[in-house]
Amino acid sequence: MTGLIATVGLMPHDHSEHPHALLPPDPALRVKALETILTGKGLITPGALDEIIDTYQNRIGPQNGADVVARAWSDADFRLALLKDATPVVADLGYYGRQGEHMVVVENTPEQHNMVVCTLCSCYPWPLLGIPPGWYKSDAYRARAVREPRKVLADFGVTLPRGTAVRVWDSTAEVRYLVLPMRPEGSEGLGREDLARLVTRDSMIGTGLALAPGGGA
Amino acid sequence: MTRVHDMGGRFGDGPVVPEPQGMAEFKADWHKGALALTVAAGGLGKWNIDIGRHARESLSVKDYTAFSYYEKWIAALADLLVETGVVSAGELASGQAIGRSDQEPVTGERIARSIAQGGPATRDSDIAPAFVVGDTVRTRRPAANRLIEGGHTRLPQYAAGAQGRILLQHGAHVLPDSNAHRLGDAAEPLYTVVFKASELWAAPEHRGDEVTLDLWQSYLEPA
Structure with a gap:
């Protein structure tokens, strides 16, 4: 077995049967089988699985990114530091970890709208936004966002002024991008927590805009 | 020259369907298990993130196209577990563990630490930058x-x-x-x-x- 281990991953193995074919076809049964095997062998504890699910179902989500955006809207020094080198700035707030080791924050302006995609897989800033929504991982988004971002934005009900250029960030490495949306009109005087409520998940991916105070985008 | 995952710019995929804002929801219970098993098994240290990505990309074109997102994850995970010798083909086929491992288990505490610490991709390198901003x-x-x-x-x-x-x-x-x-x-x-x-x-x-x-x-x- 050690010989096998030493060569695993070295060459693509396109001509042999994939081991996953040994599992039953139904995905729920596949998951159950793997869970039974891995916990049965003592490799993974049920507590590890519960911890991961609880983390991404209940704890880490777009409220983290919204907090960062609200701070950037409220504090000019914070905004400058964030745009210059985001990783230590968000890490100071506790937003660091798996899939967020190298953060870059890109700012929307009247001249430029930013939008993030991962055409090759589904790279996404987990510590700031949680796990990605289904559409972000879909073939349609991955295929179309780079070629026709404005038509994709239309699918989200967003139309940009013709004078606004779109820059699409295809996350092909371990750098993760967060969009700093434009602060909505009418939000002057709002405190940080009220501002954070205007920051949608999609506005930080760039497929949406921040909400206007009192409802509406 | 390329694989099925390399779809940027492709035509024919239809509309993007938005979802409610807030935390992304798991659409089925087994999605949670697929995510948790994949993340936890990564903690065994038998492969790195690039090997994991390549395993998904190396699914047959037919499977990659037919599988939903988490089905790809679970299929690639099964492939990796067998290829690294962590799980045997017999165990996979029977759905049961045959014997226990003597490896230190991935626990909740260990995985919480690894999620919080992440795994930076930066390294020291002797290769000097050949380009500067603006080139x-x-x-x-x-x-x-x-x-x-x-x-x-x-x-x-x-x-x-x-x-x-x-x-x-x-x-x-x-x-x-x-x-x-x-x-x-x-x-x-x-x-x-x-x-x-x-x-x-x-x-x-x-x-x-x-x-x-x-x-x-x-x-x-x-x-």
Whole structure:
């Protein structure tokens, strides 16, 4: 077995049967089988699985990114530091970890709208936004966002002024991008927590805009 | 030259369907299990992130196309577990553990620590940056792994042979083309390169639009 281990991953193995074919076809049964095997062998504890699910179902989500955006809207020094080198700035707030080791924050302006995609897989800033929504991982988004971002934005009900250029960030490495949306009109005087409520998940991916105070985008 | 996952720019996929804001929801219970098992099994330390990505990309075209997102994850996980000898084919076929492992288990505490600590991709490198911000560069063509035929690479085919401009420098990052095949970190300078949409597409939507990609130095040449 050690010989096998030493060569695993070295060459693509396109001509042999994939081991996953040994599992039953139904995905729920596949998951159950793997869970039974891995916990049965003592490799993974049920507590590890519960911890991961609880983390991404209940704890880490777009409220983290919204907090960062609200701070950037409220504090000019914070905004400058964030745009210059985001990783230590968000890490100071506790937003660091798996899939967020190298953060870059890109700012929307009247001249430029930013939008993030991962055409090759589904790279996404987990510590700031949680796990990605289904559409972000879909073939349609991955295929179309780079070629026709404005038509994709239309699918989200967003139309940009013709004078606004779109820059699409295809996350092909371990750098993760967060969009700093434009602060909505009418939000002057709002405190940080009220501002954070205007920051949608999609506005930080760039497929949406921040909400206007009192409802509406 | 490329694999089924490399779909940027492709036609024919239909509309993008938005979802409610807030935390992304798991649409089925087994999705939670698929995510948790994949993350937890990564904690066994038998493979790295690039090997994991390559395992998903190496699913047959038929499976990759037919499988939903988490089905891809679970299939690639099963493949990796058998290929690394963590699980035997017999165990996979029977759905039962045969014997216990003497490896230290991945526990809740361990996984919480690994989620919080992450795994930075930056490394020290002897390879000096060849470009500075503002330089004009051209991506290599074809977009393919130069170490292993059919191997993992992160230059999408839609951007092969394209001229762009260095926008950001990120220091030296682990080279996926090497790391995915257990050939070492091979860290080299990583850049964000910006391309005009008109450089990439026959009919760009707007002449001011741009696409950026994060590209390693060996993917680039001066232009």
